[in-house]
Amino acid sequence: MIILEVSELTKHFGGLKAVNGVNLRVQRGSIHSIIGPNGAGKTTLFNLITGSIRPMSGTVLFEGQDITGWPPERLARGGVARTFQRTSIFMDLPVLENVMLAIRSREGRSAALWQSHQHEDEDADEARGILASVGLRGREDAKAGMLAHGYQRALDIAIGLALKPRLILMDEPLAGMSRGDRETIASLITLLRDTMGLTIIVVEHDVGMIMRLSDRITVMQHGTVIADAPPEEIRGNEAVRQAYLHGSFAE
Amino acid sequence: MTGATLSERRTRSRGGLIGLAIVALAGIVLPFASAGQPFLLMLASHALIAAILALSLDMLTGNTGLLSFGHAAWFGFGSYVAGLLSKSASSDIVVLSLLTLAATVLVAGVIGAVLVRQIGKTFAILTLALSQIMFAIVFVFSDITGGEDGLQGIPMATFLGMQIVSPTTWYAILLVALLLALAGALHLRRSPLGRAWLAIRENGERARFIGMNVNKLKLMSYVISAGLASLAGVLFVLFNGATSPDLLHWLESGKVLMYVVLGGVGTIFGPVIGAVVFTLAEHYVSTFTDAWLIYFGALFVLIVIVAPGGLFGGAARIAERLSARKSGRRTAQ
Numbered sequence: 001m002i003i004l005e006v007s008e009l010t011k012h013f014g015g016l017k018a019v020n021g022v023n024l025r026v027q028r029g030s031i032h033s034i035i036g037p038n039g040a041g042k043t044t045l046f047n048l049i050t051g052s053i054r055p056m057s058g059t060v061l062f063e064g065q066d067i068t069g070w071p072p073e074r075l076a077r078g079g080v081a082r083t084f085q086r087t088s089i090f091m092d093l094p095v096l097e098n099v100m101l102a103i104r105s106r107e108g109r110s111a112a113l114w115q116s117h118q119h120e121d122e123d124a125d126e127a128r129g130i131l132a133s134v135g136l137r138g139r140e141d142a143k144a145g146m147l148a149h150g151y152q153r154a155l156d157i158a159i160g161l162a163l164k165p166r167l168i169l170m171d172e173p174l175a176g177m178s179r180g181d182r183e184t185i186a187s188l189i190t191l192l193r194d195t196m197g198l199t200i201i202v203v204e205h206d207v208g209m210i211m212r213l214s215d216r217i218t219v220m221q222h223g224t225v226i227a228d229a230p231p232e233e234i235r236g237n238e239a240v241r242q243a244y245l246h247g248s249f250a251e
Numbered sequence: 252m253t254g255a256t257l258s259e260r261r262t263r264s265r266g267g268l269i270g271l272a273i274v275a276l277a278g279i280v281l282p283f284a285s286a287g288q289p290f291l292l293m294l295a296s297h298a299l300i301a302a303i304l305a306l307s308l309d310m311l312t313g314n315t316g317l318l319s320f321g322h323a324a325w326f327g328f329g330s331y332v333a334g335l336l337s338k339s340a341s342s343d344i345v346v347l348s349l350l351t352l353a354a355t356v357l358v359a360g361v362i363g364a365v366l367v368r369q370i371g372k373t374f375a376i377l378t379l380a381l382s383q384i385m386f387a388i389v390f391v392f393s394d395i396t397g398g399e400d401g402l403q404g405i406p407m408a409t410f411l412g413m414q415i416v417s418p419t420t421w422y423a424i425l426l427v428a429l430l431l432a433l434a435g436a437l438h439l440r441r442s443p444l445g446r447a448w449l450a451i452r453e454n455g456e457r458a459r460f461i462g463m464n465v466n467k468l469k470l471m472s473y474v475i476s477a478g479l480a481s482l483a484g485v486l487f488v489l490f491n492g493a494t495s496p497d498l499l500h501w502l503e504s505g506k507v508l509m510y511v512v513l514g515g516v517g518t519i520f521g522p523v524i525g526a527v528v529f530t531l532a533e534h535y536v537s538t539f540t541d542a543w544l545i546y547f548g549a550l551f552v553l554i555v556i557v558a559p560g561g562l563f564g565g566a567a568r569i570a571e572r573l574s575a576r577k578s579g580r581r582t583a584q
Contacts, residue, residue: 072460073462074462076459084460088456089457090453090454093450093453097446101446101450104446104447105462106461106462110463110464111443111447111468111471113442114438114442162461
């Protein structure tokens with residue numbers, strides 16, 4: 001079953017065809033990766049889907065609903081969450097509060113002037129549960145900024161999970177991480193798919209890890225899709241090999 | 252698990268209550284200490300108004316990080332609206348407060364809706380422009396506002412039909428107003444709204460991506476802040492018996508910002524302390540020298556560099572370090 005369908009999505013910046021007539025179909029409950037050399041248009045595609053920028057043409061359907069050009073806050077409430085390449089958390093606030101903010105936002109209680117102890121406790125318990133699921137049990141009271149890098153990335157994901165999304169998009173979740181942290185985050189992503197049935201779209205540079213992680217891979221170059229297949233087929237794909245050889249794979 | 256959150260909640264609210272009690276106590280003791288010195292009581296009353304004004308700016312800048320260079324706009328607005336209403340509608344302090352508050356919410360709501368969509372410097376510059384526009388409006392309609400002479404001859408304020416005459420009564424009213432405002436600010440800080448504001452202050456982009464309507468939340472902060480500033484204006488004009496364009500001047504805005512930075516942005520109690528210290532110091536230092544603004548300027552620079560958290564933030568940090576050393580020694584033994 002298709003959860004996200006992107007049709008003929010196009011965005012040009014001046015003369016640069018950053019994303020040019022891209023089509024994409026993502027299966028529910030899968031890990032779908034988008035890779036490609038630098039400047040291939042991955043990040044632009046990501047930002048088009050998550051509402052950071054508006055496309056010039058084309059449509060994005062989420063669960064059959066047209067979400068093209070929706071602003072981020074509306075998407076977040078509609079079941080589409082994202083994480084950030086440069087970890088984006090509330091550094092000065094406690095870890096638990098980071099997640100509780102997202103829970104209250106989901107429940108439409110962000111602007112409440114008052115909250116019952118019962119709600120407060122329910123939110124805290126739910127947040128503890130989510131933190132435990134990403135391996136942050138016991139760190140609830142620490143200031144988010146004091147966490148190690150890998151844990152901060154996990155918290156970023158926990159904030160996303162608190163929105164109870166059906167689809168979560170991750171912008172280079174493995175970028176800038178140590179080898180051990182990369183393994184941890186990769187197994188966390190797999191866990192989310194397997195235990196929660198989440199659909200996860202990953203935009204990545206780290207091709208090696210992606211090959212093991214993904215159910216399906218879309219390869220982009222020069223703003224277009226040059227391959228879309230399961231990892232084993234991608235590995236033997238001549239066009240992909242060419243793209244990476246001529247592209248910026250060396251850097 | 253629930254027990255832990257309960258005890259957390261208690262410790263969190265305890266700090267605020269202790270602070271409130273200290274402010275209340277200091278406020279109550281002062282009239283006795285200043286017995287026979289009516290001037291001191293008046294100075295203290297002005298300090299209380301300044302404290303409410305400082306707190307109002309902290310509700311904006313401290314909560315959401317939006318910097319206002321023109322906060323005096325709402326102080327002056329409140330004073331003129333209440334002053335004009337007191338001549339035509341009612342002299343009851345509660346009625347005047349409510350009417351002025353309603354007017355401010357309306358006007359600040361419309362202006363704020365435009366302002367909060369601007370980011371960073373643009374917002375700050377536009378707030379400055381707003382205060383200058385209000386300043387100019389006073390002169391355009393000088394037949395109503397009194398122009399440069401200010402709005403004079405405000406009738407004596409009443410409360411439930413009784414005239415408020417005695418300086419001690421005025422002082423008590425101002426003290427209660429400050430305590431109520433402080434309690435409100437402390438409550439807001441702990442409410443979902445207050446914590447959403449802190450999230451916006453820290454990372455507005457992320458706040459959007461967890462589904463928060465950032466502009467709406469910022470607007471609420473702006474309107475609440477403007478509303479409290481206008482109430483400070485109401486109290487000022489009724490206490491003082493007159494208001495003038497000086498209240499709308501950018502120097503006044505600068506002073507309010509100094510109270511907040513001096514005391515500690517976002518610390519709630521800090522700006523109150525900053526306002527009181529500044530008001531008293533301004534009076535005493537200016538009796539020694541005309542160049543007092545130069546000394547304050549230097550102090551301001553020093554605070555920003557040495558203690559970016561202001562007086563309150565700096566004191567809290569020292570207390571934290573002392574208690575850490577004490578507990579460190581205890582574990583060492």
